[in-house]
Amino acid sequence: MALPPLSIQGDLGVVSAAGVRYAYPLLKSFAKMGPQGVLGATKLLRPFSEIVDSLGLKDPFIRNWVDLLSFLLAGVKSDGVLSAEMIYMFAEWYKPGCSLEYPVGGTGALVEALVLRFSF
Known part of the structure; x- marks a missing residue:
């Protein structure tokens, strides 16, 4: 469901x-x-960081990576994003044939394109 x-x-x-x-x-x-x-099911409404903590993940690189993914998805670190949102996205990212896309030229290229388009 x-x-x-x-x-x-x-x-x-x-x-x-x-x-x-x-x-x-x-x-x-x-x-x-x-x-x-x-x-x-109530854990889905809790911060994703609680799930990361419950798994015993202590490696700073992994924790920073999870925070980065949370920020890219929701604009907040893992302690501010709902577990449901992150679980859904992890399920999507790891489907066969799926890839996490990144804009050519990085996020700066997106900003430049928006500035170019909306500058008068």
Whole structure:
């Protein structure tokens, strides 16, 4: 069962955004996962850094890499991004044939193109 990322939020609005619209598929998924899956689902709304911590990752390079990916995706480090968002993106990045694209000329080329386009 997949939920659109915008339907996952950390407040009571999740009831209307995801709970009502996706109630049947959610209940079906929870029934399939059992109690452990249902209780673990709340971790999706926690910061991704908590999952990284629970895995015991101490290597500074790996932790910085995770922070970099979090920042590139959401504009915040791993302690500020929802686990659901990062888990979804890791699942997408590691599908067969998938690649993480990078703009030719780097991100600076994007800025230059925007400045060129919107300069009057």
